[in-house]
Amino acid sequence: MLERTSESLIHQPDPVDAPWWRSAVIYQIYPRSFADSNGDGVGDLPAVTDRLPYLTALGVDAIWLSPFYVSPMADAGYDVTDYRDIDPLFGTLADADAMIARAHELGLRVIVDLVPNHTSNHHVWFEAALAAAPGSPERERYVFRDGKGPDGSEPPNNWKSNFGGSAWQRVDDGQWYLHLFDYHQPDLNWQNPEVRAEFHDIIRYWLDRGVDGFRVDVAHGLVKREGLPDFNGVNHDFGPEGDRLPTNTSPFWDQDGVHEIYAGWRTILDEYTAADPTHERMMCAEAWVQPAERMALYVRDDEFQQAFNFPFLATHWYADALHDVIELSLRSNDSVGAPTTWVLSNHDVVRHASRLGLPQDLPRPNGIGAADPQPDEALGLRRARAATTLMLALPGGAYLYQGEELGLPDSTELPDEVRQDPTFRFTKGVELGRDGCRVPIPWVKDAPSFGFGPSAEAWLPQPAAYGAYAVDQQDGVPGSTLELYRTLLRIRRERRLGNGGMEWLTGFDDDAVVALVNVAGSGERTTVVANLGATPVELPAEAGSVLVASGPLTEEGRLPTDTTVWLG
Numbered sequence: 001m002l003e004r005t006s007e008s009l010i011h012q013p014d015p016v017d018a019p020w021w022r023s024a025v026i027y028q029i030y031p032r033s034f035a036d037s038n039g040d041g042v043g044d045l046p047a048v049t050d051r052l053p054y055l056t057a058l059g060v061d062a063i064w065l066s067p068f069y070v071s072p073m074a075d076a077g078y079d080v081t082d083y084r085d086i087d088p089l090f091g092t093l094a095d096a097d098a099m100i101a102r103a104h105e106l107g108l109r110v111i112v113d114l115v116p117n118h119t120s121n122h123h124v125w126f127e128a129a130l131a132a133a134p135g136s137p138e139r140e141r142y143v144f145r146d147g148k149g150p151d152g153s154e155p156p157n158n159w160k161s162n163f164g165g166s167a168w169q170r171v172d173d174g175q176w177y178l179h180l181f182d183y184h185q186p187d188l189n190w191q192n193p194e195v196r197a198e199f200h201d202i203i204r205y206w207l208d209r210g211v212d213g214f215r216v217d218v219a220h221g222l223v224k225r226e227g228l229p230d231f232n233g234v235n236h237d238f239g240p241e242g243d244r245l246p247t248n249t250s251p252f253w254d255q256d257g258v259h260e261i262y263a264g265w266r267t268i269l270d271e272y273t274a275a276d277p278t279h280e281r282m283m284c285a286e287a288w289v290q291p292a293e294r295m296a297l298y299v300r301d302d303e304f305q306q307a308f309n310f311p312f313l314a315t316h317w318y319a320d321a322l323h324d325v326i327e328l329s330l331r332s333n334d335s336v337g338a339p340t341t342w343v344l345s346n347h348d349v350v351r352h353a354s355r356l357g358l359p360q361d362l363p364r365p366n367g368i369g370a371a372d373p374q375p376d377e378a379l380g381l382r383r384a385r386a387a388t389t390l391m392l393a394l395p396g397g398a399y400l401y402q403g404e405e406l407g408l409p410d411s412t413e414l415p416d417e418v419r420q421d422p423t424f425r426f427t428k429g430v431e432l433g434r435d436g437c438r439v440p441i442p443w444v445k446d447a448p449s450f451g452f453g454p455s456a457e458a459w460l461p462q463p464a465a466y467g468a469y470a471v472d473q474q475d476g477v478p479g480s481t482l483e484l485y486r487t488l489l490r491i492r493r494e495r496r497l498g499n500g501g502m503e504w505l506t507g508f509d510d511d512a513v514v515a516l517v518n519v520a521g522s523g524e525r526t527t528v529v530a531n532l533g534a535t536p537v538e539l540p541a542e543a544g545s546v547l548v549a550s551g552p553l554t555e556e557g558r559l560p561t562d563t564t565v566w567l568g
């Protein structure tokens with residue numbers, strides 16, 4: 001097939017034989033909230049297996065499951081005690097095997113979560129570390145230090161936990177251990193070869209069970225700066241605005257030493273791929289890193305295949321900002337030959353249907369409560385549909401978060417006493433945390449727990465408004481968000497948009513438009529116009545007819561505000 005290259009393209013199309021992950025749409029399953037088979041109110045793996053056909057009908061290529069490992073659940077499973085087994089809440093290893101096998105039968109790949117920055121404080125290693133003396137090999141697997149001050153009663157440095165409070169916890173004999181997250185999540189010492197060897201083994205264990213790859217938690221955090229110097233900046237110094245400090249100004253994020261760890265993992269993945277080239281294994285970095293040049297280092301060809309594009313997720317609903325972040329992302333990833341991996345929602349942020357309904361110029365909150373300014377539900381949904389329609393036309397891969405295909409908003413009604421995110425506790429309620437985006441999703445309007453499971457139980461209460469978003473209310477309904485996603489994913493696949501090249505389309509009167517052409521390797525052109533302005537815009541007649549739109553056009557065939565269309 002003819003490969004088209006053009007000067008006007010800011011991004012070239014992929015070759016025809018590009019690996020699957022360059023263009024894959026991967027659906028994030030948050031197991032405790034996807035579907036529940038036994039009625040205990042917590043989602044589980046047998047229910048995932050049951051509902052996989054829903055995902056093939058949606059049209060995704062793969063699933064990523066947030067952690068399902070044995071865990072005391074201090075951070076919803078991101079505190080692991082056994083990386084090689086399933087927590088009974090979610091099922092058994094046999095259930096995991098059955099889920100992987102069924103997914104593969106249906107043509108879906110399976111990505112599992114790997115949590116290498118920290119273990120649970122109930123992991124055997126940590127229990128052994130507590131039982132052993134300061135300076136022992138058991139303590140060397142974690143980051144133990146003596147405290148400051150005459151009696152060592154001050155923490156070793158001033159680092160703050162991401163969930164609030166000090167990043168240090170004192171143990172009975174007076175030493176302190178580091179936890180960048182909850183104190184139930186002690187940080188591992190990645191300078192210790194034993195830690196490295198253990199994770200090589202865990203990676204092989206899951207590859208041997210047949211998984212297609214890993215989403216790597218806190219991939220930018222494993223290595224800490226030598227000497228653990230004090231840090232007076234803000235932990236979450238991240239944003240697309242370009243005026244903030246590089247992430248690695250902080251001594252615990254994005255240190256150069258992380259890269260050799262990932263090169264080691266990539267060697268293992270490549271070994272499995274070489275043994276079975278039809279089954280290419282990959283890994284995706286969760287790394288909240290800026291600037292873009294530093295981020296690109298994670299997706300060099302001997303490291304991660306993918307890294308979440310969080311600057312895109314964090315961009316507010318402004319045409320110029322979206323234009324710039326799209327261009328910068330494509331250029332920086334292209335500089336190392338990597339695809340760009342788009343994402344708008346996940347289990348750590350306010351869902352985009354709610355986020356985009358908030359006043360534009362306020363900082364994005366970590367959770368929305370009943371007493372906070374409420375998102376405009378209709379506006380948020382309209383913009384979310386337009387944002388997704390733009391995202392799914394961009395070259396590269398994309399991640400969807402369960403429920404976004406229903407246009408689901410966050411719950412903003414959770415009473416404080418049901419909140420489970422440790423952030424809420426450690427910030428003493430200053431930050432509400434992430435429970436609002438983690439509420440079990442609705443499947444059937446007129447069923448207990450909206451069809452999440454066979455009983456009325458749900459580990460977080462579902463707002464009454466979720467009924468209207470249930471799958472059964474949208475299935476087969478023209479114009480529903482579910483049908484929009486199905487259509488987008490079908491056309492994206494038919495036109496190979498994920499593997500396309502891209503050029504900007506200019507010449508609109510209104511500068512509140514983001515317009516581009518996705519140019520397939522075959523030369524087929526798909527024009528994409530998103531109108532973020534207040535007035536309807538004229539569509540370019542030569543671009544072809546409407547393939548799909550995030551909402552109805554005006555009677556005159558113009559594109560209304562907060563609407564995206566594909567033409568071809």
Ligand code: GLC
Pocket residue numbers: 075078079115181217218286347348
């Ligand atoms: C990642 C996860 C988040 C978790 C944290 C600590 O950011 O996505 O849910 O709380 O790491 O493991």
